[in-house]
Amino acid sequence: MEKRALQGKLGRRQFAGTAAAAAGVSLIATPVLALEPSKGQGSCESIGPLSLPEGAAFTPGVFVDQRARKPIYLPGMNAGLAGYAVSEVLFWTDIMMEHAMFMSLLMPGDHLRGPRSEARQFQIVFARHFLSARDGGYRDDGLSWLLSSTRASVLPFIEYKRRMQRAQEAGTLRSLVWPLFFDHIAREAERFAARLELLANGSAALQRDEVSAFWTTIMADHLEFVAHLLDPQERALVADANARAEQLYQAHTQRVGSGQLASMADEVIDFKTAAEQGIETGQIKSIIDPSLADHILREAVRFSDEIQRAQ
Numbered sequence: 001m002e003k004r005a006l007q008g009k010l011g012r013r014q015f016a017g018t019a020a021a022a023a024g025v026s027l028i029a030t031p032v033l034a035l036e037p038s039k040g041q042g043s044c045e046s047i048g049p050l051s052l053p054e055g056a057a058f059t060p061g062v063f064v065d066q067r068a069r070k071p072i073y074l075p076g077m078n079a080g081l082a083g084y085a086v087s088e089v090l091f092w093t094d095i096m097m098e099h100a101m102f103m104s105l106l107m108p109g110d111h112l113r114g115p116r117s118e119a120r121q122f123q124i125v126f127a128r129h130f131l132s133a134r135d136g137g138y139r140d141d142g143l144s145w146l147l148s149s150t151r152a153s154v155l156p157f158i159e160y161k162r163r164m165q166r167a168q169e170a171g172t173l174r175s176l177v178w179p180l181f182f183d184h185i186a187r188e189a190e191r192f193a194a195r196l197e198l199l200a201n202g203s204a205a206l207q208r209d210e211v212s213a214f215w216t217t218i219m220a221d222h223l224e225f226v227a228h229l230l231d232p233q234e235r236a237l238v239a240d241a242n243a244r245a246e247q248l249y250q251a252h253t254q255r256v257g258s259g260q261l262a263s264m265a266d267e268v269i270d271f272k273t274a275a276e277q278g279i280e281t282g283q284i285k286s287i288i289d290p291s292l293a294d295h296i297l298r299e300a301v302r303f304s305d306e307i308q309r310a311q
């Protein structure tokens with residue numbers, strides 16, 4: 001508990017420090033959302049909440065895994081449909097909020113003000129969805145508003161991500177976001193939208209082939225992102241990350257068994273945990289923001305959880 005509180009404190013401070021340095025903006029890391037950009041000469045742009053407040057959900061059946069800096073919301077042992085749905089909405093709305101944050105941080109300068117402003121609006125939208133999901137008490141027969149309103153925000157976010165991807169690929173957008181990163185976060189949003197539809201139809205089931213196909217590529221992409229954000233002199237780690245990515249891409253095409261997938265998920269979690277600690281303590285040289293390291297660690301834990309539940 002003490003460790004978690006310490007991590008929370010450090011997290012807030014580090015989010016503010018690193019992000020402000022990267023983007024030259026003032027940051028608001030409080031539960032109160034920044035709804036209006038600050039105005040006037042000399043004032044800084046606000047970027048909205050960078051770290052949502054921690055805490056348990058009111059809906060029964062939502063388990064909080066504490067392996068990462070931020071809580072990882074997963075369905076508990078005795079979750080009903082509401083527990084499955086709310087944990088999934090909590091997990092992914094936090095991820096979507098962070099996607100918007102990463103994009104706004106990677107779109108610096110006056111010439112990117114328009115797309116950066118769009119990203120900031122999405123950040124606020126998904127922070128609100130997260131808070132509604134966490135603080136509402138949902139029942140199995142009272143999920144339709146939560147699921148439909150969240151999906152109604154995910155769809156334009158997919159359109160935005162794909163539009164930015166096309167512009168970056170065409171050379172008309174000169175952001176610091178790789179085309180693969182746009183594609184990766186669009187795939188995650190597309191999958192979230194599909195899951196919301198399934199949940200709205202009363203099913204929380206996970207198909208093993210779908211889980212495997214989706215997450216092996218996502219995990220492989222993460223390892224390639226890590227490889228490309230490490231200091232070029234971290235040659236052994238760069239090679240290690242690329243080799244692990246290759247294994248996961250192979251697992252994607254070969255459709256390996258559940259047991260092997262579960263151990264691959266555990267290995268990815270161990271690698272990302274060690275990387276996050278090395279980055280935080282300065283033992284690993286990189287330009288990886290700790291909030292990005294934590295983001296991909298949480299996704300690896302979700303991968304591990306889904307593999308265990310998939311049929």
Ligand SMILES: [Fe+2]
Pocket residue numbers: 184188218222296299
């Ligand atoms: Fe991801």
